[in-house]
Amino acid sequence: MSTHHSHNRFTPMRLFFLPTIYSAKQFQAMLLGLILVAHSLQPHAGNLAYITNQGSDTVSVLEIDKKLVSHTIAVGKAPVGVAIAAKQQRVYISNANSQTVSVINSNTQQKLQDIAVHVQAVGIALSRDENTLYVADWGGEQVVAIDTAHPEKQKTFKAGKTPSGLLVSADNKKLFIANRDSNDITVVDTKTLKTIAQIPVGLHPFALTLSPDGHTLFVVNVVSNTLTLLNVETYQSKTVKTGQHPYGVAISPDSRWAYVSNNHAETVSVIDLSNGNTVKTIAVGEFPEGIEYDVASQQVVVANWGSDTVSLIDAHTNTVTGTIASPKLCRSFGQFILQAK
Numbered sequence: 001m002s003t004h005h006s007h008n009r010f011t012p013m014r015l016f017f018l019p020t021i022y023s024a025k026q027f028q029a030m031l032l033g034l035i036l037v038a039h040s041l042q043p044h045a046g047n048l049a050y051i052t053n054q055g056s057d058t059v060s061v062l063e064i065d066k067k068l069v070s071h072t073i074a075v076g077k078a079p080v081g082v083a084i085a086a087k088q089q090r091v092y093i094s095n096a097n098s099q100t101v102s103v104i105n106s107n108t109q110q111k112l113q114d115i116a117v118h119v120q121a122v123g124i125a126l127s128r129d130e131n132t133l134y135v136a137d138w139g140g141e142q143v144v145a146i147d148t149a150h151p152e153k154q155k156t157f158k159a160g161k162t163p164s165g166l167l168v169s170a171d172n173k174k175l176f177i178a179n180r181d182s183n184d185i186t187v188v189d190t191k192t193l194k195t196i197a198q199i200p201v202g203l204h205p206f207a208l209t210l211s212p213d214g215h216t217l218f219v220v221n222v223v224s225n226t227l228t229l230l231n232v233e234t235y236q237s238k239t240v241k242t243g244q245h246p247y248g249v250a251i252s253p254d255s256r257w258a259y260v261s262n263n264h265a266e267t268v269s270v271i272d273l274s275n276g277n278t279v280k281t282i283a284v285g286e287f288p289e290g291i292e293y294d295v296a297s298q299q300v301v302v303a304n305w306g307s308d309t310v311s312l313i314d315a316h317t318n319t320v321t322g323t324i325a326s327p328k329l330c331r332s333f334g335q336f337i338l339q340a341k
Contacts, residue, residue, distance in 0.1 A: 047296045048106070048338045050091050051303055051310055052079040055328025059093055059102075061109050062310060064294050064301060064337070067322040071109040075102035081124035081135075082290075082336035088130050088148065091338065094121035101135060101146070106338055115151040117144050124334055125166035125175070127190060134175055136163035143177060145193060157193040159186050165207045165333070169232055170214025176232075178205040178219060185219060185230065199235050201228040207248045207333065211255050218258065220246045227260060227271070240276035243269045248291040248333075250300055252315060259300045259313070261288035268302060268311075270318050280318045284311040290332030296340065303332040 046065035052075075053060060059079060061071040076095025079102065083092040090112075091104040100114040101121060123136030126148075133146040141161055147153040160179025167176045168190065177186040178201075185205065187197040202221025205228070209218045219228040222245055230237045243262030246269075250259045258271040266288065270280040285304025292301050293315065300313040308330060312322040 047294050047340050049292070049294070049301045049310070049332070050082050050084070050093070050104070050336045050338065051290075051326045051330045051332050052082060052093060052336075053308075053327040053330050054078050054080060054096075054305075055308075057095075058327055059091075059104065060310075060326045060330070062301070062324060062326070064299060064312070065297050067312060067324055069324060069326065072327065073104055073109060073111055075104075075111060076100040076114055080122045080331050081333040083124045083126045083133065083334055084336065084338050085126055085130045085148070086338060090148075092124060092126070092133055094124040094135055094333075096120050096122055096138065101133065101151075113151075115146065117146070117154070119144055122333065123164045123166040123178070125168055127168050128170070128172040132190070134166050134168070136166050136177065138162060138164065141179075143175070143188075155193060157188065158195060159188075160184055160198070165205070165220075167208040167210060167217065170210060174232065176208055176217055178208050180204050180206055180222075185217070187235075197235060199230065199237070201230070201237070202226045202239065209249050209251060209335075211251055212253055213255060216255075218249045218251065220249050220260065222246060222263070227258060229273075238276075240271055240273075241278070242271070243267050243278075243281065247289045248302075250291045250293040252293055253295050257315075259291055259293065259315075261291040261302055263287050263289060263305075266306075268300065268313060282313055282318055282320060284313075284320065285309040285323065290330075290334070290336060292332075292335060292337045294337055301337065303330040305329055305331055 049062040051060040059073045060069045077097035081094035093102040103112045119137035120139035122138040135144045145155045159177045161181035165178035175188040185199045202224030204222040207220040217230040242260045243265040245264035247263040248261040260269045268282045286306025290303040298315045302311040310324045314321045
């Protein structure tokens with residue numbers, strides 16, 4: 001069931017009723033109290049993480065700096081993927097079992113609509129201009145392109161076998177598709193929706209992310225226990241080792257560190273990208289999946305599918321600073337943090 005905060009109402013004190021025995025200092029303290037109450041009613045200013053709970057058909061809204069879940073939003077059946085449209089103030093959620101995409105208003109944290117996509121929606125990504133939403137058909141070999149202004153306008157185009165992770169290049173010209181069962185990446189021209197390249201990677205590529213400078217695509221290879229670093233222009237690649245059964249990857253803002261969620265090891269690997277070495281292995285919850293770096297708080301947010309929790313890792317000390325409960329089977333596949341303005 002969807003929950004959201006009602007607007008708290010407070011009645012300002014009628015200052016002319018104040019007894020004259022209050023000192024100036026007491027009066028200032030009361031005034032400060034009123035200002036603090038008013039400030040607490042303002043919209044949240046920190047970054048938010050949208051956590052998909054596949055087992056409860058909900059999305060948790062996590063206030064990262066406060067380490068608390070402020071809203072739980074009912075969406076479609078078996079939500080998996082997240083795509084953030086910051087300019088639109090929308091969050092798109094892929095629902096695998098209802099074959100829909102739920103649209104959330106990120107101001108009110110309420111679901112606005114469900115878009116029927118008629119595919120087993122898992123991977124999801126937005127174009128850089130937020131005009132096109134891409135949804136991978138886990139049960140087929142195709143991806144659906146949706147016009148976000150007119151969601152009924154949809155086009156399908158070819159992918160590899162069992163397309164999963166999706167990501168649009170920084171220049172908005174290419175869509176990258178991780179094909180789990182054909183062990184490759186399909187590169188699609190976003191204008192023509194035609195395949196430009198098919199690039200072999202490791203076994204069972206799943207999650208994708210981009211380096212902050214947009215030049216490198218990171219591909220998580222689940223069965224190979226590796227990370228592929230792919231140049232987005234030349235398609236040249238190199239490989240680094242991860243922990244067991246990696247599921248997601250996040251990159252630090254300076255491009256120095258990769259944080260990889262190792263699903264079977266129940267850890268996060270901290271990898272030095274200058275040499276490919278793992279410098280630390282951090283124990284998190286059971287079967288960690290979605291992972292993203294929160295620039296504002298310098299924390300890494302990890303959704304733990306098996307323990308119904310979210311782990312927060314301090315990126316300076318590489319230690320877990322908080323564990324927050326989230327309803328059943330949380331995943332957060334994709335880019336799931338909304339940056340505050």
